[in-house]
Amino acid sequence: MPAHPHSSTLYTVEQVREVERAVIAAMRISGHDLMRRAASAALGSLRRHWPQARSVCICCGPGNNGGDGFLLGVLAREAGLQVELVALGTTSHGDANLARSEWEAGGGRIRLWEGESRLPVTDVLVDALYGIGLSRAPEPSAARLIDALHASGKPLLALDVPSGLDADSGHCPGAVVRADVTVTFIVGKRGLHTGRAADQVGQLELASLGVPEGAHAHVHPDAQLLLAGAMPPRARYANKGSNGHVLVIGGEHGMAGAVRLAGESALRAGAGLVSVATRAEHALALNVGRPELMVHAIDGVQALVPLLERANVLALGPGLGQGDWAHLLWQAALDADKPLVLDADGLNLLARKPCTFTMPAVLTPHPGEAARLLGVSIADVERDRFSAVRELARCYAATVVLKGSGSLIADPDGRLDVCPWGNPGMASGGMGDLLTGVVAALMAQGCTAWQAACLGVGLHARAGDLAAQRGERGLLASDLLAPLRALGNGLSSRTDRHE
Known part of the structure; x- marks a missing residue:
């Protein structure tokens, strides 16, 4: 029963339960048998990651996750490990009760967690407290046990889900286990791949438990x-007009960097032509700094109209501001009825004047912008990022990228993809401007809004991982430009964690 880094398919908690019922019926095995397979996979993971370990302490809750832990204790003891078992209560439910009885029938001793107890000294700790069913904060006694696990300083293996993490959403309503390794069972759970999950799951493995596809x-x-x-190779007879014309609109006073990053990333992502409509004060510096950009001083709508007519795709919002100049350009761009990517202040203006899009459109909000677009709090967005991004796509009839750890991409029909790449070093100024240019360039080269959003998010995050090989802290948006070009041509995948 090998463990794999990832499966490409992700399921809700309700779907996981349906999968488990289907597996038990199709394979004609009991829930207890499936639990034993999970315990075997957990032991394999423990052995691979900590081969020198001679002792293990397993912390078990009352449900099936605890049952996995009890059976792991049985198998670990049979394998010659010294096993200590700590339980939250005196009883277990359903198949977990059978597993508990099996541990005790072999002479296994159970230490009851009293809240102020101390954990046994051991080489490895195992979290088997709560599984996929927990969507609330752990009880106070369990929260103190989670604190004790962290205070031990010992490596920590989580079974199926780090306890306290909502497997549906990635939200953490209370105390939550911070695992070094999480081995999840049968299928991927969507909540392990976005939001707070990145700080809790550690190295994530999927154990299929021998379930047929x-x-x-x-x-x-x-x-x-x-x-x-990556993008396919270009036709040998291609010219610059074959690869689209992106118009970047933005750069209010003091914000020339935003439009330069968006424009330069559009060039590096393959757009044949990139124009920039910005304040007059920025034109000279942008032309000198990146002469391949065609920079235009725009003081009003009249000067913008000819540029709108020539462009194939608009990148609207980087450094745009929200004043009168910005609003006039924003409205003119929307009235042009061209495919567009909307970011930053383009989204803030949309929140003030909502509309649905009839042209292909990609919106790229971070959680704060998403909250304004939905009229809710940032906490509401982060509580269920999946629902938030789908609601945005539905409300605005657009493809939406909800940025952050585990960026989500949704379309108005509910289709949703999750980005498995990226790193904390990318939490710095200009990264969103870079993504705007990349997605716009891909649309200009013929990708649909959905294709451009998915490919663009992936290229952007993978470029960030390549650039971060020299360290995450101090990573600049412009550091991504060289790896972005390579990845777009299919030349490098050294940091891909999901094939």
């Missing part, structure tokens, strides 16, 4: 992980 084929996944991709 067709055993749950009727349960359609809720989301997919992005696959690494």
